[in-house]
Amino acid sequence: MLETRKVATEELQIGMFVSQLDRPWLGTPFRIQGFRLEDQEQIRQLQQYCQYVLVDTEQADHPTSIELPKVSSSRKPLPVETIFYDRSIKGYTDQSDFMAEHTVARKALTALSGDLEDMYRRALDDDKLNVIRLKQSLEPLIGSISRNPDACLWVSRLKRHDQSTYDRSLSSGIWAVALGRELGLPRRDLRSLAMGAMLMDVGTLRVRQELLQAQRPLTGEEAMEVREHVIHGLDIIRSSGIMNRDVLEMAAHHHERYNGSGYPRGLEEDRIPAFARIAAVVDTYGAITADRGYASAMSPAQAMRTLYDARDVEFQAELVEAFIRAIGIYPAGSVVELSNGSIAVVVAEYRSHRLRPTVLVMLDEHKRPLARPTLLKLQASTGWRKPKMPSIKRSLEPDAYGIDLGIIDLHRQFGI
Template identity: 35%
Template sequence: MSFKDHPGNGQVPPTAAGRAGARTETFLHRARIPVDLLQLGMRVVQLDRPWNDVPVLFQGFTLSTPEEAKVLRQYCSWVVVEDEETKLAPVLSKIPQLRQKTTEPMPETRTLEQEFPRAKETWSRTQDFVDKITVDIIENNTLELGQARTLIKSCVESVKANASAMLWMGRIKNRDAYTAEHCLRVAVYAIAFARFLGMPDEDIETAGMCGLLHDLGKLKVPSAILNKPGPLTPDEYVIMQSHTTHGFNLLKQDESLEPIIRDVTLHHHERVDGHGYPTHLPESQISRFARLISIVDTYDAITSDRCYRDGRSPAEALKILYQNRGQQFDADFVEAFIRMIGIYPPGTLVELNTGEVAWVVSTHPGRKLKPKVEIVLDKNRHRMTPYILDLSLQTTEDGEVREIRTPLPDGAYGITINERIHN
């Protein structure tokens, strides 16, 4: 038996092997593939990190159970597999399609208006759940997390139908309920992002669970430190950092949770340059899901109002993420997240160069400055019958190209997102 590499796919050199027979030879090829394309029966010979950093039993093994494939998807971004060329070819042909997912809008099966009622109900039920476990943590009650997966499934179904509806819900923020609302928003962002990346539904749900539960440890941090308006002292910063360990210990109460959820709770503040906390993990030891949650967690923290400061704009948050890619954050994930969320995320109120005022309805990864909008005020700032306009396609009657001039704060010209959602 001899080996050949599949050309042009970044494969590693093969190892030697003996002949299978005197007259015939089977050529085995090695190919690097994204973990989301793993299939049962594939022989995995290399990971994108040391074998000891992934909870698998063997170094080099044939995938025999869905659970083994799921673990690799949670911790790794790519693996090297080995098989006959005819068996690898169909898998390799899917790589361009998987990459293309992050250059196209997420498919929708329902309009924004059709999905709003379900999104509102799902958001409300999940918010009630987070509020309950918040009280349980503060009062040292036993955590009951059994309902979490069912609620996250409902969030996933809504996002699959029309992601913008749930993203709109996340634009309504109460600065006095930051931690609870933050967990819910991060769950929704994580679900949308995982879907945008092309993850299987099972992993999309798990990403949502990671987001929902990742910051519960902050409820064990004294509010004087959690809400301090000025810089933390070194001692206070140590106490703040302890929220990851508190969260990890809280989730140990529920043995039914997947280990990756506790991993994310503990490690979502690790940095790819090794300067994060609590354990200064190198990049190779930070799980794929922890790297994903760290980005959406930071984005929501930057854009959210706190009791001591106003949130910054989405554009500013994306600039911070981009500037810190490859140092604090996974560079590929940052670039994909920016494509998904857009410079003007769904639910943003904007003023056009015509003077018209509109809501951003949805974004396009390839046209971040030209989203689909809903015009609600004419150029004289008068209310009008709303209508949808794709800025990448439409022009005014005199041929002038409509563009976004500036984002507006919620409430500008008497237009509020709460009124729009509950209209």
């Protein structure tokens, strides 16, 4: 059993770890699902919004490894219905656990990855996309993420290590759908998000590869050439018969920024279409968590911090916060160091205990490879006569200690 208890907000004390509220998180000023009470102002804020909360008694002794800035009480987040005023918002709950969903997700992503690769290669020849095939391939992915996003996040993390050209578009689609699910968007909108995220950079097919892979700063003229991938992408998408407004807007405006500093039109705030605002968050996360010619990949925790610091500057705050909840500080596939010194890979999260996921321990406390990796549920009870579970100390770079996620076979090693 998870160590949580229901506490009236009048009885809250500094040092308690709040893991759940009595209402949705997005309608409150609290930035992440799970936080430690550090001052009386936070307690007063909770009392304004909630009658009770769930407190994680296991978290009290373990500070988080990523400290998010305190929230100003002067700013009230916009309800999701306000952002997507013309959409039918619904709530999602996990319909399957990671173990049950893993095989389904792996099959869906393997098929979709192959279809994407074939589609992009054909587009190089005739500048057209096989839209019908793409739509058919997306359905298993959307179904899997709707049931439980963790399995797709894990499998996509593995695929990002096989250096395929199409991995980033695949991962972008997964992140966009996971964010749409967190926001409560209906399934038809999840389809649009998936397609838009996977196609928003299709215009790079017409950009010289030496510029995309440059190990040096680009000249002004070269940077303009790269920026033209937006125009090229719209041309390819329209010529393929795609008239979905949301998909077109994601391709056209995923480089716009909330403060007006983006391109191609310098749009700002709600002048940027809502789905394009989602695309901007997803695209940036994908860029900074991948190796680029001029920068090494950030860890997921570092990337989330970067996005968080840019909320209401480059990205809409409510969408950044929802993205953190959807993907997590330690998403599946993250390499982490535990408090006992061992090195592990995050397998799956528990929605109400995001700082205590299930991990696969790869190296012991002396950083020596284990003969057989061990699954460890950090959220497991640590009561009388049970060993105290370690916590996550810090997030590491994707290739830390030479760990190759591609060799991890959960199905063969653990029957998953």
